[in-house]
Amino acid sequence: MHVVIMGCGRVGASMAAALERLDHTVAVIDRDHQAFRRLGPDFHGQQVVGVGYDRGVLIEAGVERAGAFAAVSSGDNSNIISARVARETFGVEHVVARIYDPKRAEVYERLGIPTVATVPWTTDRLLRTLLPDGVASAWRDPTGKVALLNVPVHEDWVGRSVRDFQGATGARVAFIMRFGSGILPTAKTVIQADDQVYVAALSGTVSDVTAAAAAPPEEGS
Incomplete structure (x- = not known):
């Protein structure tokens, strides 16, 4: 080519x-x-x-x-x-x-021109090197608006549904790695021990989502 x-x-x-x-x-x-x-x-x-x-x-x-x-x-x-x-x-x-400007990148994506927003992309790469596994994003769209995270999940979420987990974290479960295989969950899917949960979240909410996933479910939820 x-x-x-x-x-x-x-x-x-x-x-x-x-x-x-x-x-x-x-x-x-x-x-x-x-x-x-x-x-x-x-x-x-x-x-x-x-x-x-x-x-x-x-x-x-x-x-x-x-x-x-x-x-x-x-x-x-x-x-x-x-x-x-x-x-x-x-x-x-x-x-x-x-x-370089992530706001411009979002506009150009809407025009059908794929872009790489250098600042958000570089920031993510640095965070993935600096922070523990599961804290930094595993992937981010070129505009820097949506991040895919492998979040650490509190053990008390085992046996609870994806619907409950999404309601508590405000993020959407994109997929789950279970016994080495990826599955696409439904709202009724139950989280099991040793699941690796990947969620999609908006930029600016990553810290809150990570904290909610690492905390036990609230009583009565």
Whole structure:
């Protein structure tokens, strides 16, 4: 597959090298020709000087035969404009844009442009390294709005239903790992000993959800 990358910073150069190792052809676009030094002497793809939303520059980079386009420059506006041109003008099937502002990322997702919100994604990766298992999110959507958590569950939840657990935590049980196999629970599914419970929760509620799951059910609930 031919891949066009807009932005030859550390991320763009790293992606280009990784794609070549996987035997894809690559063209990298950057407005600063000095940036191509990051590619190193082993890079065999195209180096195109220009802006990633210029039609002529994109055509020179081979966008018309590209199966994928990644906009990873340091500018949110440039990334999203380039991604939209690649998708809407040239019909590139797989397009992604790196976005620093998570609020913008949510808007662009609604426009059909997959985004990676760098700040929330990096924050999650750091938390997963720093915090105990089950506290940080196992996955988060690109906008940073929804997180998937493997929550520690208090032993008194054993024998209680998923409906009760969801009511107490305010989160939705996405799936349960039981004896090494994943199951999709219903509201009537009963939590068993040694279950690993994965829940979907909104950002900003992760601490509350984790605390509620780790606490015993309230009396009468």
